[in-house]
Amino acid sequence: MSATPGATPAPTIVLVGHGMVGQRFLEALAERGLTATHRVVVLCEEPRPAYDRVQLTSYFSGRTPEDLSMTDMEFIKDHGIELHLGDPAETIDREARKVTARSGLVVDYDVLVLATGSYPFVPPVPNKDATGCFVYRTIEDLLAIEEYARTRATTGAVVGGGLLGLEAAGALKGLGLDAHIVEFAPRLMPVQVDEGGGAALLRTIREMGLTVHTGVGTQEIVTDSEGAVTGMKLSDGSELATDMVVFSAGVRPRDQLARAAGLTVGERGGIAVDEQCRTVSDPHVFAIGECALAADGRVYGLVAPGYEQAETAAATIAADEASFTGADLSTKLKLLGVDVASFGDAHGTTENCLDVVYSDSRAGLYKKLVIGADGTLLGGILVGDAEAYGTLRALTGSVPPVSPESLVLPAGAGSGAQLGPAALPDDAIICSCHNVSKGTIRGAVTEHRCTTVPEVKKCTKAGTGCGSCVKVLGQLVTAELEASGVEVDKGLCGCFGQTREELYEIVRALRITSYQELLDRYGREGARGGDGCEVCKPTVGSIIASLAPSIGASGYVLDGEQAALQDTNDHFLANLQKNGSYSVVPRIPGGEIAPEKLIVIGEIARDFGLYTKITGGQRIDMFGARVEQLPLIWARLVDAGFESGHAYGKALRTVKSCVGSTWCRYGVQDSVRMAIDLELRYRGLRSPHKLKSAVSGCQRECAEAQSKDFGVIATANGWNLYVGGNGGATPRHADLLAQDLSDAELVRLIDRFLMFYIRTADRLERTSTWLERIPGGLEHVRDVVVHDSLGICDELERLMREHVAHYRDEWAETVNDPEKLARFVSFVNAPDTPDPVVSFVPERDQIKPDLPLLNIGLRPADDVLEGSAQR
Amino acid sequence: MTLAVETTDLKVQLQLADGWFTVCDLSVLVPGRGVAALLPDGRQVAVFRDRADRLYAIDNRDPFTGAAVLSRGLTGTHRGRPFVASPLLKQRFDLASGQCLDDESVRVTAYDVRTT
Numbered sequence: 001m002s003a004t005p006g007a008t009p010a011p012t013i014v015l016v017g018h019g020m021v022g023q024r025f026l027e028a029l030a031e032r033g034l035t036a037t038h039r040v041v042v043l044c045e046e047p048r049p050a051y052d053r054v055q056l057t058s059y060f061s062g063r064t065p066e067d068l069s070m071t072d073m074e075f076i077k078d079h080g081i082e083l084h085l086g087d088p089a090e091t092i093d094r095e096a097r098k099v100t101a102r103s104g105l106v107v108d109y110d111v112l113v114l115a116t117g118s119y120p121f122v123p124p125v126p127n128k129d130a131t132g133c134f135v136y137r138t139i140e141d142l143l144a145i146e147e148y149a150r151t152r153a154t155t156g157a158v159v160g161g162g163l164l165g166l167e168a169a170g171a172l173k174g175l176g177l178d179a180h181i182v183e184f185a186p187r188l189m190p191v192q193v194d195e196g197g198g199a200a201l202l203r204t205i206r207e208m209g210l211t212v213h214t215g216v217g218t219q220e221i222v223t224d225s226e227g228a229v230t231g232m233k234l235s236d237g238s239e240l241a242t243d244m245v246v247f248s249a250g251v252r253p254r255d256q257l258a259r260a261a262g263l264t265v266g267e268r269g270g271i272a273v274d275e276q277c278r279t280v281s282d283p284h285v286f287a288i289g290e291c292a293l294a295a296d297g298r299v300y301g302l303v304a305p306g307y308e309q310a311e312t313a314a315a316t317i318a319a320d321e322a323s324f325t326g327a328d329l330s331t332k333l334k335l336l337g338v339d340v341a342s343f344g345d346a347h348g349t350t351e352n353c354l355d356v357v358y359s360d361s362r363a364g365l366y367k368k369l370v371i372g373a374d375g376t377l378l379g380g381i382l383v384g385d386a387e388a389y390g391t392l393r394a395l396t397g398s399v400p401p402v403s404p405e406s407l408v409l410p411a412g413a414g415s416g417a418q419l420g421p422a423a424l425p426d427d428a429i430i431c432s433c434h435n436v437s438k439g440t441i442r443g444a445v446t447e448h449r450c451t452t453v454p455e456v457k458k459c460t461k462a463g464t465g466c467g468s469c470v471k472v473l474g475q476l477v478t479a480e481l482e483a484s485g486v487e488v489d490k491g492l493c494g495c496f497g498q499t500r501e502e503l504y505e506i507v508r509a510l511r512i513t514s515y516q517e518l519l520d521r522y523g524r525e526g527a528r529g530g531d532g533c534e535v536c537k538p539t540v541g542s543i544i545a546s547l548a549p550s551i552g553a554s555g556y557v558l559d560g561e562q563a564a565l566q567d568t569n570d571h572f573l574a575n576l577q578k579n580g581s582y583s584v585v586p587r588i589p590g591g592e593i594a595p596e597k598l599i600v601i602g603e604i605a606r607d608f609g610l611y612t613k614i615t616g617g618q619r620i621d622m623f624g625a626r627v628e629q630l631p632l633i634w635a636r637l638v639d640a641g642f643e644s645g646h647a648y649g650k651a652l653r654t655v656k657s658c659v660g661s662t663w664c665r666y667g668v669q670d671s672v673r674m675a676i677d678l679e680l681r682y683r684g685l686r687s688p689h690k691l692k693s694a695v696s697g698c699q700r701e702c703a704e705a706q707s708k709d710f711g712v713i714a715t716a717n718g719w720n721l722y723v724g725g726n727g728g729a730t731p732r733h734a735d736l737l738a739q740d741l742s743d744a745e746l747v748r749l750i751d752r753f754l755m756f757y758i759r760t761a762d763r764l765e766r767t768s769t770w771l772e773r774i775p776g777g778l779e780h781v782r783d784v785v786v787h788d789s790l791g792i793c794d795e796l797e798r799l800m801r802e803h804v805a806h807y808r809d810e811w812a813e814t815v816n817d818p819e820k821l822a823r824f825v826s827f828v829n830a831p832d833t834p835d836p837v838v839s840f841v842p843e844r845d846q847i848k849p850d851l852p853l854l855n856i857g858l859r860p861a862d863d864v865l866e867g868s869a870q871r
Numbered sequence: 872m873t874l875a876v877e878t879t880d881l882k883v884q885l886q887l888a889d890g891w892f893t894v895c896d897l898s899v900l901v902p903g904r905g906v907a908a909l910l911p912d913g914r915q916v917a918v919f920r921d922r923a924d925r926l927y928a929i930d931n932r933d934p935f936t937g938a939a940v941l942s943r944g945l946t947g948t949h950r951g952r953p954f955v956a957s958p959l960l961k962q963r964f965d966l967a968s969g970q971c972l973d974d975e976s977v978r979v980t981a982y983d984v985r986t987t
Contacts, residue, residue, distance in 0.1 A: 494949070516922065526951075531903060531921050533947035534956035534963070564903030568943040568958035571904075576958055580938035827915070828895045828906040836913070837932070837939045854937030 010039045013317065014099050014107050016089040016257065017115035018044035020053055021289030021306035023070050025113060026081060028314030035079035041107050042081060043099065045088035046138060049076070054303055056142065057167040060174050062733025065139050092261035094282055111284055111317055114258060114271060115310075118251035118290040118301065123159070127221035132229030132244040136168045137251075145246060149175040153243035156180070157232060159218050160249035161188040163333060168246045169210050170336040180211045180240060182218055182232070184249075192331060192342040193366075196359055197383040200366035204338050204384065207364075213240070221245060253291045253299050261285075266293040275323040276316040277309050286313045296326040304328070304433040328432060330396075332382075332389045338364070339386035344379025344396040345370050353378055358408040360384075367408040375399045380408075390472030394428035394438070430476070431462035431469045441473065445480040453477055492763060493535035495519060495527035500688060500763045504543050508759075513553035515540045515565055539763045541565030542650055545686035546758050549802035556813055558820060569648035572824070573810050574630055575621075579849035581838045582630060583623040584610075585647035586637050587683060590657045590675035590695075591618025600640040608633055611846045617654035617692065619645060624847055626838050628831070631824050634811040643809035646684060650764075652691045655679040656704070660697030660714070669714030671697035674743070678712070681747065682754065684807045688761040688770075691754070706734045709767040710750055715739070719746045723753055724771035724778070732768040735778045738786055748797065752785040755796035885916060885928050886983040894918055897986050900926070905942035905955065907931045916982060917942030919966055921953055927966035928982040933957045934971075941979070 013029065015022055022042070029035050044050075049071035059068065076083050087101045092112065100106050120135035122128050132152070134145050149156060149172060156172035158165045161183025172179040181188070187198025188205065202212055217235035224230050231241040253270040255263075263281045264272045270293025272280045277292065279285045288309040293299050300306060305327035315322035330343035348355060352373045359366050365384040369392070372378050377396050382389055388407060400407060401423060424430075426439035444450045444459040453474050457463045463470040491497040496519075498506070503518070512518050518540055520528045541562055544553050554562065558571065569575050574582035586601070601620055605612045608629055610622040625633055637643075647653060655678045658664065660671030675695040682691070694703040695712040704727075705711025711722040717740040725734025738749055761770040771778055783789040785796075814820045826835040837854065840847035881897040887910065894908040900920035908916045908931075915931035919942075931939045936959045944955040946966070953966040963972040969981035 495947075527948070530948035530951075531946055531953060533949065534945040534961065537903075537945055537947065561903075564901055564946075567945065568940070571943065576940065576943070578936060578938060578959065580940045822899075823906075826907060827909040828899055828918070829893075830909045833909060835907075835915075835939055837915075837937070 010037060011110040012039040012041060012108060013111045013113065014089075014109040015040065015042045015113045015115060016099065017117055017289075017291075018042050018046070018050045018071075018083065018085075019115060019117050019289065020050055020070060020303055021117075021310050022115040023050035024307045025115060025288060025310035025314055026079070027075070028311050029317070030075070030079050032314055032318040032320070034314065034318055035081065038110075040079070040081045041109075042083045043087055043089045043101050043105075043107075044083065044085050046140070047086045048139065049073070049083060049085060051139065053137075056136075056139070057171055059139065059142050060146070060171040062735075064731060067731075068139070089257060092257060092285075094261055094263075094285070097284060109284070111286065113313055114279075114285065114287040114291055115289045116254040116257060116291045119254050120247055121250045121252050122247045123218060123249055125218050125220055127223050127227075127229075128247070130221050130223045130229050131227050132223075133221060134244065134246045136164055136246055136248045142171075145171070145244075146175065148244055149177055152228075153177055155242045156244045156246065157182055157240055157242040158246045158248055160247065161185070161212065161214065162191060162248065162250065163189060163331075165246075165248040166205065166336060168248050170208075172244075172246070173208070173210060177244075178211075179209075180213065180242065181205075182216060182234065182240070183212070183214045184217045186215045188212065188214065189340065192340060192346065193381050193383060194347060194368065196357065196368065197340075197342075197366045197381045200359065200361065200364050200383045201338060201340065203361060204364040205336065208336060210336075251290065251301060253293070255291055258285075258287065258291070263287075266297075266299070268299075269293070270299040275312075275325055277313040277324055278316065286316070288313050294324060294326065298326065300327055300329075302327070302329060302331065307433055308435065330393050330432060332386050332393075339382065339384060339389075341382040341386035341389040342380070343389065343393040344377070346379045346381050348379075350378050356404045356408060358405075369404050369408055371404050375404075377404065390430065390469050391424060393432070394424045394430060398425075430472055431460075431464075434461040434464065436460050436462035438476065441476050442480050445477055446484055450477070451481060491524070492539060493533055495523050495530070495532050495536045497524050498522065500539055500543070500765075501760050503540065504547075504759055507540070507543050507551065508547055511551040513544060513551055514561055515544070516561065535763070537565040538567050538570070538650075539688075541570075542686045542688065546803075547799070549806040550799060556808065556810065558810075558814070572627060572630060573634075573644060573648060573814060574625065575648045577623060577849070579838055579851075579854055580835060581623070581849065582625045582627065583621050583647075584625055584630065584633055584637075585615065585619055585621050585645040586642035587645035587679070588619040588654075589679040589683075590655055590672050592657075592672055592676060597640060597642070600636070600642075604633060604636050609840075609847060611848065615647075615654075618656050619647075619654060621647070624838075624840060624849075626834050627824050627826055628834065631815050631821050635815045638809070638812045638815060644684075644811045649684075650687055650689050652679070652682040652685050652687070652693070654692065655682075656692075656694035656708075658695075658697050658702035660695075664697060666700055667697035667714070668716050669697055669719065671695040671703065671712075671714055674712060674719070674746075675703075677743075678747070678750065681804055682750075684810070685754065685758075685803055687754070687758045689764050689766045691767075707731065708734065710734075710753060712746065718742050721746060721749055721753075723781070724767045726766055726768035730768070735771065737778070737782060749785060751800040752793050752796045753781070755799050756781065756785055756792075759796075881986040883918060883926060884985050884987060885910075885918075886985075887911075891985070891987075894928075897926075903946055905944065905946070907939065907942040915939045915942075917955070918984065919946055919953075919955060921946065921966075925953070926984040926986065927953060928984045929955070929964060929966060929969045930979040930981075932979070933959055933962075934977055934979055935960050935962055 051068040052070050087103045089099050090102050091100045097109050120137045156177040157180040158169040159182050161181050169179045169181045188201050220233040222231040231239050233239050255265045255271050258271040263279050271287035272293045273287050275295040277286050277288050289306040309324050312322040312324040332341035348370045354371050356369045367382050369380040370378040377400050424438050428438045430438050440460050444456045448459050450456045450459050456477050463473045490499050574584050605622050610624050613621050615621050655675040657671045657675030661667035692708045693710050694705040694708045696703040696705045697714045705713050706722050707725045707727040711734050713720045719741045720739045721737045722734035723737045726732045825831040839850040839853050841850050883894045884891040902920050902922045905917045905919040916928050917931040919927045931941050933940050944958045946955045954963045956963045969979040971977035
């Protein structure tokens with residue numbers, strides 16, 4: 001909060017660095033009310049506020065920098081925090097208690113908190129700064145690596161076989177590079193795992209197609225005459241040809257700013273602090289996170305201890321008692337799909353401790369527990385299967401209730417025990433990032449009435465750090481809900497206790513073609529015989545429409561009882577806009593349109609006075625039609641060879657395309673033809689939500705296929721199929737389902753995919769959320785639609801064939817049927833009178849709705865509203 | 872204003888201040904859907920028929936947006952009460968009383984309906 005003029009200025013806390021720990025510190029300040037009593041200024045070097053560095057690599061699997069953000073700008077604003085991005089602190093004057101930032105900004109402080117993090121260690125080898133050399137630390141680093149890998153490299157080498165090194169190598173491989181890992185130690189992840197674990201990891205990593213060189217150091221980076229990387233010389237005398245090098249050989253505390261200010265730093269770096277995280281040199285200065293040398297003489301490179309330090313510093317500033325004396329270094333990671341976990345005394349350094357080891361090289365499994373002389377579990381290492389991590393880590397420090405052997409044996413082998421989280425004591429720590437115990441999580445369910453994992457996360461913060469405990473969290477929440485007798489209602493709505501998927505199966509198996517029959521036979525007791533609701537009516541309408549040919553229902557969505565089920569958009573085959581007028585979108589398959597047809601659209605829009613706009617799906621939307629104009633507009637469109645574009649339906653919208661190999665000098669396949677084929681095949685297909693698609697003619701991806709429900713990208717050998725992409729409010733990059741498909745293979749796979757989605761998705765669930773929700777995710781979908789693991793592919797294909805065979809244009813059907821045309825009037829008792837509320841005013845040479853006219857009805861004085869507040 | 876010719880069947884009528892006003896033939900109403908009618912004073916009414924052939928009429932103007940669209944919403948039953956959900960922002964209105972089910976401070980006019 002800034003000082004009120006005339007009053008004593010509020011004391012100022014300056015935070016240098018806005019990473020994960022810095023953000024946690026700000027939250028801790030806010031929780032303790034310090035943001036209300038202090039001015040808080042943050043100087044941040046990076047151009048963006050705090051983001052999830054632990055999950056950095058997930059950028060390459062489609063998470064955007066925005067997804068990774070950990071900073072709620074509302075939080076910053078609400079607490080009056082002054083956040084300066086891209087403006088790092090450059091000097092500290094401890095005498096005057098002033099910090100100067102790069103921009104020249106000078107801030108006086110009462111308390112200074114350094115959270116400057118660490119920097120990647122780059123070994124001092126010749127040419128380490130050559131073009132093509134990178135580090136792996138920030139989003140900007142990743143963007144640079146991606147750009148270089150895509151444009152200039154076919155081979156990449158990572159220096160360092162630790163956690164980040166393996167992630168970096170996986171990322172390079174994912175970018176299509178031939179990836180190498182060079183590790184100086186004799187095994188991968190030397191800090192976390194022992195020799196046995198390293199060997200299990202090595203085999204699995206090699207099987208993935210990465211080349212691993214252990215026990216060798218980097219001596220020199222080799223460059224060409226322009227100074228770009230061409231290879232590296234290794235300590236065993238060999239040379240490795242590579243186009244780029246990523247250094248990931250550990251990090252060092254960023255303590256230069258502190259050094260320059262005369263603060264004491266450790267021999268091997270790190271700003272020396274006491275147990276309150278206050279620097280030993282200056283009571284006004286604190287240091288937290290990876291830049292701090294803690295009171296126990298260690299620099300902690302994990303986020304959980306950093307969070308604890310942030311809490312400690314905030315508590316100390318608030319004059320509360322807190323201390324940080326050291327932390328558990330347990331970690332659980334999923335590296336390139338391999339689980340790796342280590343916890344407690346993983347390397348067995350305690351006196352007289354013993355090992356229990358289970359190792360299965362064939363399955364890439366390695367599990368070791370370290371047991372004390374009295375039977376206490378001291379620590380362990382898990383490679384290949386870290387399922388038991390949450391339970392084992394929580395049991396560390398106690399004598400487990402079952403024998404240690406049974407904890408590492410796989411299920412089904414001998415007397416392997418499945419010790420679930422239920423066996424844990426209430427004080428067992430489930431989330432070590434936020435120090436949340438099992439008791440707290442149970443309390444969130446029993447006392448705070450949380451019923452889902454997201455609610456429990458929000459309530460307790462558990463699972464919001466590294467995320468490794470989310471699985472145990474889910475089990476605990478389910479167990480607690482069951483214990484308290486809460487039955488989780490997964491029903492579609494107040495009328496049906498079934499999910500959409502279950503209703504689909506009922507309709508399909510029993511060939512039910514009537515909504516009323518379904519409601520009266522399968523609805524909830526109180527809903528039978530009633531009129532349903534606005535949720536289940538369109539959902540059931542959509543299911544019946546999807547299955548129409550095979551259950552013997554009419555495919556026309558406005559026939560008989562079906563008419564009463566449709567949302568207004570489906571009912572009028574157009575899109576309702578804010579003033580009660582409609583917009584009309586004719587299908588333009590693949591975005592390809594001949595000049596004659598363009599002219600027709602222009603003439604129709606001109607003659608009916610419609611507003612026209614190009615849509616994001618490569619078509620043309622005409623706005624401002626009154627209901628009685630719709631049939632007249634369609635009649636002219638149908639005459640000119642257009643048909644409905646289903647912009648109003650939960651159905652296939654468009655298949656976008658780039659011009660492809662026909663015109664583009666880079667194109668490798670005819671993307672326009674494929675887009676047209678796909679759009680005509682799936683047009684009119686009713687689905688749980690809208691479906692969007694695109695086809696790109698080469699890897700440059702100009703059609704943005706990876707943001708679509710199903711996207712196709714041409715390769716030299718055929719087509720790659722991506723599924724589950726999304727734009728909009730929750731963007732998601734699509735996942736690759738299959739590669740190098742022929743035309744026929746592609747169409748067959750899309751047939752199966754779409755029908756499987758329609759069968760199993762929830763109401764209004766896009767393919768992106770569906771893929772994330774269904775058990776097994778993408779792998780399961782691939783098993784079903786590629787490998788036919790459920791034996792249903794024949795049926796899925798048959799359903800699609802029937803859809804294609806029975807497709808009819810809904811507009812043409814309507815304009816040719818006088819009975820259906822009857823509903824297209826504004827007033828049943830005055831069919832020739834237009835709705836006076838639908839009125840327009842000019843704007844930029846076109847029309848727009850007359851909004852003041854709409855507002856007339858919104859005044860509370862109007863007799864339409866009784867006792868209503870202003871809205 | 873041109874009024875449609877009404878010849879056959881039962882007529883749907885609304886009660887206005889000055890008596891019963893004929894809107895349309897009953898056969899025009901599809902169970903579960905509404906129609907809009909224009910009143911002599913220029914106001915608009917949304918008329919509905921449920922699956923048990925009960926009739927309802929409320930003001931057609933959606934008070935949340937100002938558009939005359941309530942007749943185009945989906946109908947249903949909520950705790951035994953008939954309702955229509957606005958097709959624009961989905962607020963629900965009790966068809967018998969005009970009361971908004973999602974905002975107790977909002978109510979639209981409801982009309983008595985009969986067939987003759």
